[in-house]
Amino acid sequence: MEKYTLSVLVENHAGVLSRVVGLFTRRGFNIHQLSVGPTVDENISRITIEVKGDVYMVEQVSKQLSKIMEVIKIKTLKDQEMVKRGLVLVKIKSHPKNRGEIIEIANVFRANVVDISPTTITAEVTGSDQKLDAFLKMVESYGIEEIARTGMTALERGANTLKLDK
Amino acid sequence: MTGADLAVIALESNGVKTIFGYPGAANAPFIESISHSSIDYVLSRNEQGAAHMASGYARVKRCAGVCTATSGPGATNLITAIATAYMDSIPMIAITGQVNRKLIGKDAFQEVDIIGSTLPFTKHSYLVKDVNEILRIVNEAFHIATTGRPGPVLIDFPMDVLKDEYKGGGGDEINLRGYKLRGRANEAQIKKVAEALKIAKKPILLAGGGVCCSGAVKEIRELTKKTGIPVLSTMMGLGVIPTDDDAFYGMIGSHGAKRANIIFNRSDLVIAMGTRLGDRSVANIKGLEGADKLIHIDIDPAEIGKNMQPYIPVVGDIKDVTKQLIPMLEGWTAPGEWKAEADELRERFTSKFEAADSGFVSPKYFLRRLSEITKSEVYLTTEVGQNQLWCANNFTIKTPEGFLTSGGFGTMGYGLPAAIGASKAQSEKPVIAVMGDGSFQMDLPELGTMRQYHIPVKMVLFKNDRLGMVHEHQYLFYNSNYQMVDIEGGSPDFAKLVDAYGIKSMTISENSQVDDAIRAMLADKESYMLIINVSPYEPTGESLNEENIKYIKKEA
Numbered sequence: 001m002e003k004y005t006l007s008v009l010v011e012n013h014a015g016v017l018s019r020v021v022g023l024f025t026r027r028g029f030n031i032h033q034l035s036v037g038p039t040v041d042e043n044i045s046r047i048t049i050e051v052k053g054d055v056y057m058v059e060q061v062s063k064q065l066s067k068i069m070e071v072i073k074i075k076t077l078k079d080q081e082m083v084k085r086g087l088v089l090v091k092i093k094s095h096p097k098n099r100g101e102i103i104e105i106a107n108v109f110r111a112n113v114v115d116i117s118p119t120t121i122t123a124e125v126t127g128s129d130q131k132l133d134a135f136l137k138m139v140e141s142y143g144i145e146e147i148a149r150t151g152m153t154a155l156e157r158g159a160n161t162l163k164l165d166k
Numbered sequence: 167m168t169g170a171d172l173a174v175i176a177l178e179s180n181g182v183k184t185i186f187g188y189p190g191a192a193n194a195p196f197i198e199s200i201s202h203s204s205i206d207y208v209l210s211r212n213e214q215g216a217a218h219m220a221s222g223y224a225r226v227k228r229c230a231g232v233c234t235a236t237s238g239p240g241a242t243n244l245i246t247a248i249a250t251a252y253m254d255s256i257p258m259i260a261i262t263g264q265v266n267r268k269l270i271g272k273d274a275f276q277e278v279d280i281i282g283s284t285l286p287f288t289k290h291s292y293l294v295k296d297v298n299e300i301l302r303i304v305n306e307a308f309h310i311a312t313t314g315r316p317g318p319v320l321i322d323f324p325m326d327v328l329k330d331e332y333k334g335g336g337g338d339e340i341n342l343r344g345y346k347l348r349g350r351a352n353e354a355q356i357k358k359v360a361e362a363l364k365i366a367k368k369p370i371l372l373a374g375g376g377v378c379c380s381g382a383v384k385e386i387r388e389l390t391k392k393t394g395i396p397v398l399s400t401m402m403g404l405g406v407i408p409t410d411d412d413a414f415y416g417m418i419g420s421h422g423a424k425r426a427n428i429i430f431n432r433s434d435l436v437i438a439m440g441t442r443l444g445d446r447s448v449a450n451i452k453g454l455e456g457a458d459k460l461i462h463i464d465i466d467p468a469e470i471g472k473n474m475q476p477y478i479p480v481v482g483d484i485k486d487v488t489k490q491l492i493p494m495l496e497g498w499t500a501p502g503e504w505k506a507e508a509d510e511l512r513e514r515f516t517s518k519f520e521a522a523d524s525g526f527v528s529p530k531y532f533l534r535r536l537s538e539i540t541k542s543e544v545y546l547t548t549e550v551g552q553n554q555l556w557c558a559n560n561f562t563i564k565t566p567e568g569f570l571t572s573g574g575f576g577t578m579g580y581g582l583p584a585a586i587g588a589s590k591a592q593s594e595k596p597v598i599a600v601m602g603d604g605s606f607q608m609d610l611p612e613l614g615t616m617r618q619y620h621i622p623v624k625m626v627l628f629k630n631d632r633l634g635m636v637h638e639h640q641y642l643f644y645n646s647n648y649q650m651v652d653i654e655g656g657s658p659d660f661a662k663l664v665d666a667y668g669i670k671s672m673t674i675s676e677n678s679q680v681d682d683a684i685r686a687m688l689a690d691k692e693s694y695m696l697i698i699n700v701s702p703y704e705p706t707g708e709s710l711n712e713e714n715i716k717y718i719k720k721e722a
Contacts, residue, residue, distance in 0.1 A: 011344060015293075019285060026286045056471060063468035069290045069310065072344045164343065 003032065004058045005077045005084060005154050008047040009162055011070040012038065019068050020047060029053065029061050033086070035151035044072065046162075048153045075162050077154055084154040087126045089114070090136060093143035094121040102142060109135045120145055169297040170199040170328040173261075176304035176338070178204060182232050184223065184590055185261075186216040188243075190236020192263025192276065195328035197234070208590060208619055211611035213240050215583040217247030218609070221256045222587025225570050226545060228381070230257040230311045231587065237263045238276030241322075245284060246577060251318040252287035253574030254402060255379050257311040258318035260288075266326040267295065280322055289317030294327050298336025306340050314347050315466040316379055348465055351482025353490060358478050359437065359461050360494035363395075366435035368504045371395050372418065375402025375573065376440015376464060378566035382485035386439070389492055395437075395500040396508045398426045400447045401558055402573040403440070405566040415512055419447040421555045421707050425515035429508050437461045440484050443473045444574065463487050523676040526701040529556045529628050532680050536598070536626070537562035539684050545570060545588045545597045549581040549605030552634040552706045557600050559707055579608030585623045586616055596688060598624045603660070604633040604653060613667045616693050624687050625695040627660060630702040638706055664695045671695040 010016045017036060024031050033050040051061055062074050077084075094102055099121065106113055106123050109131065115122035125135045129152065136144070156162070173196060177185075185207045189197050200207055210216035213235040220231030235244050241262040251258045265274040281291045290310050292303045307319040363369055377386055386406055390397055390413045397407045397414050401422075407414040416426030430436070436459055441447065443454075443462070454460050455475050462469070462476035463484060470479045480487055521531050533556055542562045547570040548554040554571055563569045570588060572580040585599035606627055616623055628634075631654035640648050661671045670690060674683045674697070687694045 015281065018282070022285050056475070060468065060472060063471075066346060067466070067468055069342060069344050 001052045001054065003079075004051050004053065005079075005082065005152065006049045006051065006058075006062060006065070007075045007077055007154060007156070007162055008049065008065060008071060009039070009044050009073040009164070010047055010068075011072065012043050012045045013070055016045070016068075016070045017047070019070065020049075020065065023064055023068065024061075027060070027064055029057065033151035035086075035153045037153065044164075046153075048151065050152055072164060073162055075156070077156060082154045082156050084128060084152050085126050086129060086132055086150050086152045087124065088132045088136070088147060088149040089122060089124050090139065090147050091120050091122045091145040092139045093119065093145055095119065098142060102139065105135075105138050109138070111135060167332045168195060168199065168328065169294075169300055169323070169330045169332055170195040171202070172297065172300045172332045173304060173323065173328070174199040174203045174205065176301050177232065180304065180308040181229060184208065185232045185234055186210055186219040186223070186587065187234035187261075188213045188216055188236070188240055190238075190240045190263060190276065192237035192265060192325045193234050193240070193261070193323070193328075194236075194263070195325060196261065196263065196323065208586070208615060210583065211614050212609065213243035214247045214579065215586075215609050215612045215615065217244045217258065217260060218250065218577075218580050218583035219587035219590070219615075220258050220260075221247065221251050221254075221580075222547060222570055222584030223591045224251075224257050224587075225584075226567055226588045226591035228567070230259050230308055232259045232261065234261040235263070236276065237265055237280075237325075238278045240276075241278055241280040242283065246579075248284055248318045248320065249287040250572050250575040250577040250580060252289070254375060254572065255316050256318065257316040259307050259311055260284075260318060260320040262320065262322050263328070264293070264322045264324040267324045268326075270324065280320065284320050287318070288320050289315075291320040291322070293322045294324065296336075297327055297330040297332050300327075300332070301336060301338035302341065305338055306342055309340055309342070310345065314345075315376070348482055351480055351487045351490065355478065355480045356487055356490045357494060359463075359480060360491060360498075362435055362458075362461060362478060363393075363437070363495065364498055367501055368433045368507075369395055369435040369437065369500055370415075370429060370433040371397045372430070372436055372438045372441060373397060373399040373403035373406040374439060374441025375400065375566070377403055377406045377484050378440075380440060380465065380484035382440075382483075382488055383566065385485055385488040385492070389488055389495070392492065393495055393499050394505060396429065396505060398430055400441050400444070400573070401571065403566070404558060405563040405569050408562065408564045410562045415508055417558055420449060421446070421558070423515070423559055423707075425511045428511055428515070432507070433459075435459060435461065437463065438476070439463045439487075440465070442469050442574075445473075448474070521677045523678050524701075525675060526704070527674060527677055527680060527698045529553070529698070529700050529704060530560045531677050532626075532698060533557055533560040533600075534562075535680050536684055539681065540596070540598075540688065542568065544568065544595050545585070545592075547571065547581040547585040547588060547597065547599045549599075549601045549608075550576045550578045551602050551605055552638070552704070553600050553602040553605065553628050555706050556628075578605040582606065582609050582623070582625070583612050583615075585625075586612060586621050589621045589623055590619075596622070596624055598626060600626045601628070602634060603627060603629045603631065603657060607653075607657075610663075613664065613669065617667045617669065621693065622691060623693045625664075625693065626687075627695055627697045628700045629657075629660065629697055630700045630704065631657060632702045634702065634704070635706065637702065660695065660697050669693050669695060671697055673697040673699070675699040
């Protein structure tokens with residue numbers, strides 16, 4: 001099983017996400033990660049979906065998604081052709097004595113410390129799945145209170161864009 | 167003008183003549199507006215019946231069928247029929263009432279999220295939030311339902327939107343940039359099909375329901391006439407080639423004809439047109455994938471590679487593809503040896519009947535006589551179960567529109583309302599609903615609809631006091647442990663039952679009575695029921711299992 005990333009432009013309508021997600025459930029496809037957000041055109045949203053499967057499955061996913069009326073354009077992105085990033089917010093157990101140590105680790109990962117309390121540090125990291133995992137592993141020993149992690153979002157490298165057909 | 171008036175105008179402009187439905191508070195404004203329009207309505211006895219009627223109507227009239235139900239339970243009663251239409255790609259517009267906009271999400275009286283409920287089996291759906299959207303939405307709904315691969319579209323109208331004053335505006339133009347209709351099919355791919363055919367030793371054409379959706383019956387017939395390629399079909403493809411035509415060798419599948427399955431297995435090239443190669447059709451077919459054997463042509467790209475990976479895929483409208491293919495095959499005919507082999511198989515595996523009296527009527531004999539006497543100049547609807555497969559394998563089907571059955575979803579209770587819809591769609595040919603005594607009872611209240619509107623459906627009821635299909639299944643796979651399949655104790659006297667609706671009937675139990683009974687039924691101007699006593703051990707067919715043949719012998 002390989003990971004595939006689908007970049008999907010959809011109409012910015014209520015209910016579109018449930019059509020997309022529902023399709024995965026009923027066709028037996030697994031969503032590994034998903035993120036949604038607006039695009040330059042306020043009428044269009046971009047859904048980035050990471051699926052695990054073989055090439056036939058990804059082709060089926062893509063064809064089935066195309067049948068949803070609000071799906072305007074789909075592109076399957078290969079790893080080497082895109083920049084893909086996720087974000088994680090992590091609340092780490094901390095006390096004044098180890099605060100510096102944690103901040104040092106954060107600096108190595110170019111993570112930002114976004115909040116501090118007497119007993120915790122909250123850091124924000126962006127990057128690939130591997131980087132996020134590596135950071136979490138590093139801070140695990142201090143005790144992780146809470147994590148909020150987004151799905152990956154991606155853009156094609158180079159000048160290519162996911163354009164609408166005129 | 168209200169939103170409801172506007173919706174009705176939009177329906178009229180899309181050519182709607184008849185609506186099937188059931189009223190309630192939420193769709194009441196809509197029904198009120200219909201009464202001031204040129205649209206005729208038929209009141210069903212259950213919303214499911216109304217949607218099946220719309221399906222039968224759509225298939226005969228080759229347009230979108232329209233049904234309406236109120237919010238909540240009215241809408242959920244439509245569900246089975248919408249799913250039925252979806253699986254068989256029937257164009258349908260389902261119009262539901264919804265609670266007022268400000269009550270949505272408050273668990274109001276008779277509120278249900280019908281869009282969410284029907285999401286998996288509608289081609290598209292709309293919740294109308296503003297009166298100005300109505301014209302556009304209705305136009306889009308018809309466009310979506312009837313183009314490409316057809317299917318049901320649901321429009322959910324909150325009651326207050328229907329009541330709102332329309333002051334003009336909003337526009338009626340379709341705006342569907344995400345709807346990708348296929349253009350002309352790729353010529354290079356079709357050339358590959360032609361090349362593959364020319365070197366094939368044992369080619370066959372497998373016709374599915376998509377041939378009918380595409381309106382390509384004429385083109386396929388031309389292709390087979392010119393090339394002599396043997397044709398098989400799925401259940402939805404029956405009638406693409408008349409089933410008594412020399413080029414036709416039967417329906418494939420677990421309940422298809424044995425000869426058809428053998429021919430399918432022996433072939434070295436299958437041109438599958440407008441079929442999803444579903445499990446009931448090809449589960450027992452070996453070596454279809456990976457052997458340079460399967461060519462799959464379909465308008466829906468998602469069908470290609472969904473169930474089977476073809477070695478030549480062609481995405482396109484069957485009519486367009488066939489039109490392009492015919493000139494490429496000029497002068498080519500299917501190998502004579504292969505045709506002789508197929509003919510021999512047909513000869514060997516076409517069952518013959520004893521028409522002797524035995525205290526039961528043979529349904530297979532009955533259906534053959536029914537097609538001979540009517541010359542198949544009828545619309546035949548079926549329920550689901552043994553009655554359906556007896557029809558599929560024994561009634562001569564001349565056109566796909568002439569055979570209305572629930573193929574993909576297998577919905578019991580489809581045939582009777584579908585027959586009502588087929589009758590409303592035309593009055594040239596008689597409509598005959600073939601049913602089992604089990605499935606008839608699923609939608610029997612629609613007798614009231616039939617009676618109220620004097621819809622002259624001819625009903626053929628095979629009575630075996632069993633849910634025969636499952637009865638047979640339990641014989642074959644559950645060691646004859648017959649459970650939940652005997653309905654004898656609760657069945658009404660069917661003659662008295664239809665008499666209570668003012669419908670005449672006749673009951674027969676011998677093959678020698680068949681001809682007279684058929685003629686009496688056809689001679690009657692009104693609806694009529696022939697009650698036919700059939701052995702509970704009558705096998706469905708020949709193909710399911712060798713054991714099947716022994717069924718009748720062992721139990722009798």
